[in-house]
Amino acid sequence: MISDQMRNTQVTKTAVNRHGGMQQGSVMKYRAFPPIELPERQWPSRSITTAPTWCSVDLRDGNQALPIPMSVEEKLKLFDLLVSVGFKEIEVGFPSASQIEFDFIRRLVDENRIPDDVTVQVITQAREDLIRRTFESIQGMKKVIIHLYNSTSPAQRRLVFGLDKAGIIDIATRGTQLIKDLVPTIPETQVIFQYSPESFALTEIDFSLEICEAVVDVWQPTPEAKIILNLPETVQIATPNIYADQIEWFCRHMRDRKSAIISLHTHNDRGTGVATTELGLMAGAERVEGTLFGNGERTGNVDIITVALNMYMQGINPHLNFGDIDAIRAVYEECTRMQVPVRHPYSGELVFTAFSGSHQDAIQKGMAAWDGAPDALWEVPYLPIDPKDIGRTYEAIIRINSQSGKGGVAYVMENEFGFQLPKAMRVEFGKIINAIADARGDELTPQQIYDAFEHEYLQRTSPFSLEAFHAEKAGASSPDEVVCRARVILNGELYELSGSGNGPIDAFVRALNQASLANFTVRSYTEHSLNHGSDARAVAYLQIETSSGRTFFGAAIATNIEQASIKAVLNAVNRVQATMG
Numbered sequence: 001m002i003s004d005q006m007r008n009t010q011v012t013k014t015a016v017n018r019h020g021g022m023q024q025g026s027v028m029k030y031r032a033f034p035p036i037e038l039p040e041r042q043w044p045s046r047s048i049t050t051a052p053t054w055c056s057v058d059l060r061d062g063n064q065a066l067p068i069p070m071s072v073e074e075k076l077k078l079f080d081l082l083v084s085v086g087f088k089e090i091e092v093g094f095p096s097a098s099q100i101e102f103d104f105i106r107r108l109v110d111e112n113r114i115p116d117d118v119t120v121q122v123i124t125q126a127r128e129d130l131i132r133r134t135f136e137s138i139q140g141m142k143k144v145i146i147h148l149y150n151s152t153s154p155a156q157r158r159l160v161f162g163l164d165k166a167g168i169i170d171i172a173t174r175g176t177q178l179i180k181d182l183v184p185t186i187p188e189t190q191v192i193f194q195y196s197p198e199s200f201a202l203t204e205i206d207f208s209l210e211i212c213e214a215v216v217d218v219w220q221p222t223p224e225a226k227i228i229l230n231l232p233e234t235v236q237i238a239t240p241n242i243y244a245d246q247i248e249w250f251c252r253h254m255r256d257r258k259s260a261i262i263s264l265h266t267h268n269d270r271g272t273g274v275a276t277t278e279l280g281l282m283a284g285a286e287r288v289e290g291t292l293f294g295n296g297e298r299t300g301n302v303d304i305i306t307v308a309l310n311m312y313m314q315g316i317n318p319h320l321n322f323g324d325i326d327a328i329r330a331v332y333e334e335c336t337r338m339q340v341p342v343r344h345p346y347s348g349e350l351v352f353t354a355f356s357g358s359h360q361d362a363i364q365k366g367m368a369a370w371d372g373a374p375d376a377l378w379e380v381p382y383l384p385i386d387p388k389d390i391g392r393t394y395e396a397i398i399r400i401n402s403q404s405g406k407g408g409v410a411y412v413m414e415n416e417f418g419f420q421l422p423k424a425m426r427v428e429f430g431k432i433i434n435a436i437a438d439a440r441g442d443e444l445t446p447q448q449i450y451d452a453f454e455h456e457y458l459q460r461t462s463p464f465s466l467e468a469f470h471a472e473k474a475g476a477s478s479p480d481e482v483v484c485r486a487r488v489i490l491n492g493e494l495y496e497l498s499g500s501g502n503g504p505i506d507a508f509v510r511a512l513n514q515a516s517l518a519n520f521t522v523r524s525y526t527e528h529s530l531n532h533g534s535d536a537r538a539v540a541y542l543q544i545e546t547s548s549g550r551t552f553f554g555a556a557i558a559t560n561i562e563q564a565s566i567k568a569v570l571n572a573v574n575r576v577q578a579t580m581g
């Protein structure tokens with residue numbers, strides 16, 4: 001008979017299962033991983049000072065997570081890329097998994113594609129047939145890392161293997177022994193042995209140590225011929241400090257630390273793969289397995305590029321070269337059919353781009369202050385590293401939309417088109433661009449910004465236009481005076497003007513004012529050349545103030561600076577007319 005209480009429990013469970021959704025109230029479905037007892041942990045006060053040994057697992061863990069695993073040709077291409085980036089250890093596959101995996105490894109050997117300073121790694125489960133097949137695949141290699149794994153966590157022991165701890169240790173030690181027995185069959189190959197207690201991070205720490213020491217006892221490594229103990233965070237279940245504690249605990253409790261290389265292999269389920277890896281290094285590990293851009297099972301493996309460039313930005317040479325990140329990304333995307341998200345650290349399309357005004361302003365000032373000397377400290381706000389170090393250009397740093405400000409607009413005008421707008425003009429033009437971006441509700445391209453500049457300042461040919469202008473020194477009696485003659489068209493009518501002043505602009509302005517064609521004074525004037533060589537042109541920027549106190553800029557381009565400045569006067573006056581009528 002079912003009691004009322006049981007019936008109620010069943011009803012509740014059915015309801016939860018049918019409707020799905022997150023558990024409300026007390027969350028009973030999950031629990032925190034127990035902390036590691038490590039009262040005198042050292043890692044929090046350590047820092048990373050040197051690069052670890054990097055091992056790329058793109059061609060194995062990355063590949064096994066792809067909807068369409070890579071072909072032999074794709075794997076070859078990615079392998080060459082990994083070598084060119086500088087990886088000295090590369091896990092090339094799971095040779096017993098498929099013919100493609102096997103054939104790829106054979107191509108590497110038969111076509112002599114493995115550089116002498118690169119060691120390839122192959123993975124196998126602790127099963128005899130798979131181990132033997134693995135040995136077939138590596139025949140003829142000079143050096144290889146054979147990577148044996150079996151899962152050790154309580155859940156996997158119970159659910160996957162149906163074995164107790166002794167049974168799990170037996171799988172690992174028998175696998176190790178078989179590999180050891182087979183090594184003499186490939187005397188031309190130097191074999192390094194790697195063991196992974198898969199799901200290490202979910203395993204009781206003393207059992208992780210017990211199984212690794214059992215494997216060590218079989219393999220018998222020495223300080224000269226070390227074993228690699230790879231301690232994976234196969235699935236992330238805790239905050240990064242727990243993994244760091246696990247690594248430090250393990251290193252401190254090992255019997256023979258000097259005969260082992262401690263390796264990290266983290267995933268990203270909680271989005272903290274980089275953090276766990278960095279803390280794991282602080283906790284004593286000396287090797288890191290991961291992938292480019294973090295490809296891998298589920299949320300991926302740790303992104304080695306991020307870890308390496310995080311070191312680089314702290315002044316540590318990572319000994320991996322990501323100097324052309326876009327080319328690396330292109331090969332990666334082609335081979336894996338994965339896409340690097342636009343906000344991915346260092347490599348995403350938008351990660352060196354600022355849309356917002358205050359960021360743009362600070363970047364523009366930072367870039368202007370940075371002198372580019374090799375020993376100059378990079379301190380451009382909002383750009384943690386110089387994009388050029390990884391082959392990104394400065395062009396896309398500042399992009400303009402309605403969140404942008406005058407600094408960004410000025411940056412685009414200068415960097416894309418060579419216009420050094422005066423400070424006050426930036427304010428005026430910034431507002432014009434902001435209004436356009438707001439109205440369009442879209443990003444403005446540099447060309448659209450230039451077009452707006454041209455339309456607003458350079459192409460103001462009515463109601464005034466200039467037919468001719470000539471200025472010369474007044475003569476010996478007034479050496480500081482300039483006289484000018486100008487032919488100006490206003491609303492289709494030609495005016496012949498003359499005036500004098502302390503320079504051509506002053507003379508022209510006086511001529512316009514004396515003829516009562518306009519009424520203004522000049523507030524500021526700047527000029528610079530626009531480009532060099534035979535087609536050198538000059539740009540003039542001129543700010544006028546009307547009798548009512550309003551100011552307007554005009555700008556003009558011409559092959560000589562005098563022409564540019566006189567046209568800029570009329571362009572400014574035309575803007576007054578267009579605005580005030």
Ligand SMILES: CC(=O)SCCNC(=O)CCNC(=O)[C@H](O)C(C)(C)COP(=O)(O)OP(=O)(O)OC[C@H]1O[C@@H](n2cnc3c(N)ncnc32)[C@H](O)[C@@H]1OP(=O)(O)O
Pocket residue numbers: 061064094096097098124125126127130149150151160161171198234297
């Ligand atoms: C965390 C990781 O990334 S580990 C690497 C995982 N990578 C891959 O699995 C990719 C390649 N794998 C494959 O191609 C296949 O799984 C193969 C070739 C390895 C094995 O194939 P199959 O034997 O057909 O299937 P399958 O993988 O399901 O085998 C499961 C069996 O292996 C056992 N097993 C799983 N892992 C191991 C291991 N490391 N050592 C020994 N036995 C293992 C399981 O307990 C299970 O045994 P059971 O059949 O008695 O229940």
Ligand SMILES: CC(C)C(=O)C(=O)O
Pocket residue numbers: 061149196198199230232233234265267
């Ligand atoms: C085999 C091990 C190292 C692995 O891939 C993992 O734990 O993710």
